[in-house]
Amino acid sequence: MATEEKKKELLEKLRNAVIQYDEDTAKEAANEALSTGMEANDAIFNGLVSGMVEVGRMFEAQEYFVPELLMCADALYAGLDILKPHVKQLDLGVKGSVVIGTVEGDVHDIGKNIVKMMFDVAGFTVYDLGRDVPLDKFVAEQLRTDSDLVCLSAMMTTTMTGMKKVIDDLRTKNPNVKIMIGGAPVSQDVADKYGADGYAKDATNALKDAINMVASLKKMKDEVEAKKAK
Amino acid sequence: MNSRERVLKLFAGEEVDRPPCFSGMGNVTTEGLKSLNQKFAATHLDAKMMAAAAASTYKLFGFECAVAPFDLCIEAEAMGCEINVYAHSEDLLYPTIKKKLIHNEAEMEIQIPSDLTKRGRVPLMAEVIGLIKRDIGKEAAVGSYVLGPFTLAGQVMELNDLLKLSFKKPDKIGKLLDLLSDVIIQVAGEYQKAGVDYITVREMGATSDVLSPRVFKSLILPYLKKIFEKITVPNVLHICGKTNDIVPFMMESGTKAISVDQKNDVAETRKKVGPKTLVFGNYDPYNVLVAGTPDLIRTTIKKCMDDGVSAVWPGCDIWPTVPADNFKAMMDEVRNYRR
Structure with a gap:
């Protein structure tokens, strides 16, 4: 299992790879995350998506424009393609x-x-x-x-x-x-x-809107997990 | 002063009795099509039908121009793209590009066909302009439009690739924009020969909603300058969406007039460019003109003029289903306006 510190470092690496539209680093960090035993869900939501949330903010602030947005999306997909097969199916309570x-x-x-x-x-x-x-x-x-x-x-x-x-x-x-x-x-x-x-x-x-949707899904996921833990 | 004189005087920087109410973009209406018993899908391929439809807005409502074509595919089609006119459709669908010319980065080395102006609907457009001129050319201004180089690039190649490469490989995109500028100059030249009174260059792909002002200035502006150097008739540069930040660059292009949409703060723009510069705009041609009440239309049009537009002009193509009463409300407001 990854140490908390290593985990934090990897999440940051995933996040920054998306923000800096760096596909290679996104792939590398995704593979590292898996090899250190990090939950794929964790890497996706707290790494890649967290980066995309920042990209959304930068887009709104007109620091980024559509070309940057598209390149960030490519970096997100580069990581997602590696992580996705390892996502454990969770009962989200909605049929997605x-x-x-x-x-x-x-x-x-x-x-x-x-x-x-x-x-x-x-x-x-x-x-x-x-x-x-x-x-x-x-x-x-x-x-x-x-x-x-x-x-x-x-x-x-x-x-x-x-x-x-x-x-x-x-x-x-x-x-x-x-x-x-x-x-x-x-x-x-x-x-x-x-x-x-x-x-x-x-x-x-x-x-x-899509991020809000994902956020509410995350909340549901957390609730499901909280119930399981009880 | 008739409509044509008013528009031409405005472009020439002479005194006009009031701002003209016209457009450089599509303004065919379903009312007009109905009066001619024509279907929208059929008008794109037939010179007589297109000319009649283009002139109908002037004839029915006194809108002060006639503009053709109605779609954005002329140049791309002449370059070899396949278009779809949705001939089957009873709806109001505008022709689109079905098959692009460039499918990936490796295919960017394209050539301009030597017979460009004989291809696609370029000859048809020359015929249409001639027909409109003979019909109402003495009374109303006759206009046409070409795409800007970046917008045309988005028609001949995947927009996704165009946007990313603009960032990653600007030299490659610059080369393509240079070539497409020559295409645009040739097509605009044909329209001039056919006798248009003015030409609008529509560069809506380069709005600040999509591209940073910095990229607009470094990558697109040089080619807009090249185009405006070669257009000899009065001309307009249209960019929609957020444009306040790029207004100075729009002026630098060498255009005679700039056209902006409802997202532009025209009062601010007017302050920036001074009293003489021609600024056309900037009502919302769907949410106000089509979906609004005559009251909303009157207040919106009044605000455009209070803010300082040189001509009352829509932010984009006028959506055809505009109710007759709405159109009349706009024309009345412009005619009765006192500064």
């Missing part, structure tokens, strides 16, 4: 399965990919339909996979209106499904009008 995609007419998928990353981190099963997705495909995929969350992204006003159709159709076929919409033109007002459960305004907010 999500259908995600950019609506037809829209070929911008960077925002969508950032949200997807956070779901990957959280251990969700992600059904990524990609970009320019015909509207009825969202509904078909939700029914096929029985996912409880559907995320729709539109970068342009010109495609946003298509989301309403998907939401209406999803509600008719499956009233219990949760729907989150996001993208530059989307507002709380639009989300309310379209009948979505949640919204993420832009990359920053998407990241924040």
Whole structure:
């Protein structure tokens, strides 16, 4: 077992690798974490995700822009790919399965990919339909996979209106499904009008929302563990 | 003073009776399409239909210009990208790039086709401009737009790669932007030959929401300068999103006018650039013009003018489903405005 000090050092290394978009160091630190017997979950949440939270803050403060964000995401994935096979399946009390995609007419998928990353981190099963997705495909995929969350992204006003159709159709076929919409033109007002459960305004907010989601999952995880310990 | 005179005088730095209300970007409306019995998806490939649709906003509402095309794929298509016009769709979908030219870093060594201006819809656009000119060219300003080099790069290659390489290998991206500037200059040249009154360069990919002002200045500005040196008709540089920090660089590009959207604090911009500089903007063409009430439209348009815009101009393409009453409210507010 790793000493507390070694553990702290490795978490810091993972965190910094993400912040400094250093894929090689992220891989190296992930492998070290595993070989010293650190819990993969711990390395992911307190190392990689902690780094991404800082990246989110820097993005908001305009210290980082989208290119940096994308490179940080690459570093996170470099570590995640190594750690993920070692994650012990935890009973989170939620079924983590999500259908995600950019609506037809829209070929911008960077925002969508950032949200997807956070779901990957959280251990969700992600059904990524990609970009320019015909509207009825969202509904078909939700029914096929029985996912409880559907995320729709539109970068342009010109495609946003298509989301309403998907939401209406999803509600008719499956009233219990949760729907989150996001993208530059989307507002709380639009989300309310379209009948979505949640919204993420832009990359920053998407990241924040997704991080909040991960944070609440973490809390649930802790509660589950606390119960187990009793 | 008719609409065309008003717009041209404004560009020439002469006195105008009031700010014109026009745009350099798409402004076709479903009302206009309805009056012509045309489907949006069909207008992108047919010169007569595109010209008629472009002129309809002037004819129906007195909007002071006609602008074509309606999509952002002309240059990329001429370079060899495949486009999708969503011909099957009854919805309002704008054409997009289906197949990129550059799929990874190794494919970045591209050439400009020697017959560039004969390819894709470039000849169609020249025809469209001619048709609009003959129809309403004496009364309304006829405009067209090209993409900025960075935005065009995002059409011909994966945006993900473009953004990362802008950071990791700026020299490689600079070389591509230089080549794409030549493409843009050639296409803009065709539009000029066809007789457009003004050209807007849309560089929305370079907004400070995406790229740092520092990268904008070092990587993109040199090529914008190169383009504006070669455009001889009145011209506009449009960048959407956060732009307050890059307004000075936008001016440095050599453009005649800058166009900003609702995220720009125009009162601050006006202070920064002085009274003479042409600043166009900056109402939200969806949340205000389409989804707002006539009251909201009047107060928003008034604020644009109070803040000091030189022309009342949308932050992006006007979303077609704008209700007729909303459009009228905007036009009335501009016509009746007293400073």
